[in-house]
Amino acid sequence: MPKEPEIDEFLEKGLKQMHSAEKQTIDALEILAKRAKLPELKQLFTQHQEESKKQLERVEQALQILKRSEPKGALEKGREVVEEASGLKFAMKNSAMDEIIDEGKEYIKHWGDTQLGDLALITAAQKVECYEITSYKNLMWIAEQSGHKDIAALLLASLNEEKHAIDVLNTALTHLRLPVKARV
Numbered sequence: 001m002p003k004e005p006e007i008d009e010f011l012e013k014g015l016k017q018m019h020s021a022e023k024q025t026i027d028a029l030e031i032l033a034k035r036a037k038l039p040e041l042k043q044l045f046t047q048h049q050e051e052s053k054k055q056l057e058r059v060e061q062a063l064q065i066l067k068r069s070e071p072k073g074a075l076e077k078g079r080e081v082v083e084e085a086s087g088l089k090f091a092m093k094n095s096a097m098d099e100i101i102d103e104g105k106e107y108i109k110h111w112g113d114t115q116l117g118d119l120a121l122i123t124a125a126q127k128v129e130c131y132e133i134t135s136y137k138n139l140m141w142i143a144e145q146s147g148h149k150d151i152a153a154l155l156l157a158s159l160n161e162e163k164h165a166i167d168v169l170n171t172a173l174t175h176l177r178l179p180v181k182a183r184v
């Protein structure tokens, strides 16, 4: 069955969104790692920042594979050279991740220095991970269905890391002891 060019375009847009999301996540994890009090949380944020750098590279590889698979005319090739030279190649603003990270910053600003500090960090990070897991699952399925097995494999590696990260966050949440007053 001939491939619809729109599918690759859809995949490309999703990958570019994840490129932006990972870049923002790397910066946010720096803040989370610095502020975490629970040792398991601090370790997770530090480790996941390193993983996110690899995830960013995987997204770049996936975009390159996708680009190489496209039949190109001279005009497209010329456009790519300009984009590469200007650093715009993968540029796309991810407004959804902007909002999620801004919300997380609000949590940290408000509660970061209280007894609820780690709760604020976990809450912020869980929301980021949920977004990333859903996005990677969706893109992996599209890549598989459209015959981009190598892209699907790259996305699966990142998806597994994101799933592990949210498992650790969920466990860390159960280790928190909230300063709850007895209700009468």
Ligand SMILES: [Fe+2]
Pocket: 022, 025, 052, 055, 132, 162
């Ligand atoms: Fe990530």
